[in-house]
Amino acid sequence: MTVSTVQSDATVDQVRGFNRFYTRVLGLLRPQLVGSAFGLTEARVLYELAHADQVAVSELRSALDLDAGYLSRLLSRFIAAGLVEREQSAVDGRRQVVRLTPSGRAAFDELDALQTDAIERLIDPLDEAQRTALVTAMGRIRRVLDGAAPGALILRPPAPGDLGWVVERHGARYAAEYGWDVGFEALVARIVADFADRRDTTSQAAWIAELDGERVGCVFCTASDTPGTAQLRLLLVEPHARGAGVGTRLVDECLRFARRAGYTRIMLWTNDVLLAARRIYERAGFHLDRSEPHTSFGRELVGEYWSRDL
Template sequence: MAEVVSQVREFNRFYTKVIGVLQPDLVGSRFTLTEARVLYEIAHTSDIAVADLRVRLGLDPGHLSRLLSAFEARALIEREVSTTDRRRQLVRLTEEGRAAFAELDAKQVAAIGDLLAELSPADREQLTAAMSVIQEKLGHRTGGTGLVLRAPEPGDLGWVVERHGERYCAEYGWGADFEAVVARIVADFADARDPRSAAWIAEIDGRRAGSVFCTPAAEGGTAQLRLLLVEPWARGAGVGSRLVDECLRFARRAGYRRIMLWTNDVLTAARRIYDRAGFTLERSEAHDHFGEDLIGEYWSQEL
């Protein structure tokens, strides 16, 4: 535990330096970080009560009172007593306050844009994924729309190839041979336009979190589950199980009598999902298709 605490503190020191928290003015504005957070909450909540503002930000009542008094003296906010509960004081931005917040917001957007400008798209994806994991593990909930499965839209098939290539290289060291296999599967799916085939993209709060495909296998009457993928930041949220269940439901509706899949023994999380979904391991065989010595596995179940 002591080592973890030390790593968290080291990250905090690094990140506060990156975003300029310790500077007297945030991104070259006239506001500190705390002042900017208070302005943000007031700007995004119509007539917010001071008590609610204090709870939302976790600020000491005296500290918040001094901040609001300073804002009022600068004509950035105005306060009034609630007409429904005279114990509650409401606060809102003035015209000058809205203009000041708009300027501050634009500066923050520009500063973050400059920070990310030198990163590749893949690096930006990794960065935001890591941020999502931190938020999730420390109890943050966005209150978004949750998990949704949908059919592929323009750009999704390319994303499936890209993410398979990047994730399996990063996690297992698989090279271009594996990405080529994925690209052929995706291209065949797109070319076939077969009503016995289907694919799903999983989204969490509007962000692509995974994929799975169902296509006809070589053996008549048999479907094949392919290209199951769950992004690292979305693992543990039931995405993989939902995708596999949807694939099984489609296969039954399409009239398949059996469904099979091919995987590798190193993919332990996927294998657990297949086992829970009712698949049975039929046989295994060694191969080195992706530049590594692997054990391929064939799983199936009757429908």
């Protein structure tokens, strides 16, 4: 059995285990279990109708992936109960549209309140950090499985706990992607410690990038050994956030700060294996000044010095 087969089997087992767990959680939130008279499919239909003035029956069937006959019978029951009304479309006489009646709206509002209460009871034991972690994980699952667009990107100054995260993520990511040893994590720790010790907000700054409340990247701008020249350091973007423009935003923010701080030039040091970062630097107007081979972090590398005017 190959390594990839073993990994694939392990992933399948993890997904199946999560599915069993999540199915139990969802069961607690089913309409009938929270005190509603409606079943799950009925609740889904009411939800779709409650969020539109009117919906074509064909579009409703497609959105919910329901059998045409089953949906027709369900709508007929709703119409008989006075919850839904159906008529021909004013735009296309061949199509039928449905909408909630005032009674249907009241029934949905009651169902919505019951399910909201059930969710609040479910998350009530969680503290703020746990709630953020829960929502963040849900967003990541949607992006990975459904190709959902990333949420709002926020760049903010480091808060307590962020500097430790910068060190940990650099150590973990570079070990996983490039096989670098603990020597790199030690270097990052020294850079971060020096930044924190200086407590200088006029000539240095750092930013943490967040997507949907999750930390996904960082960058630092510090003074270099050359007067009037800033240094861009510790650019990092987590793999699942790449392609969302996080790295570009971080570098742009670093350049803006360097200009405001009065620097006339900015430089950085990187290695030729960091291809994605090099592309970001090139797009930001940096050019390669020189390269030199070195042995660091347990690897034979080619270090590169890049710079640009501000």
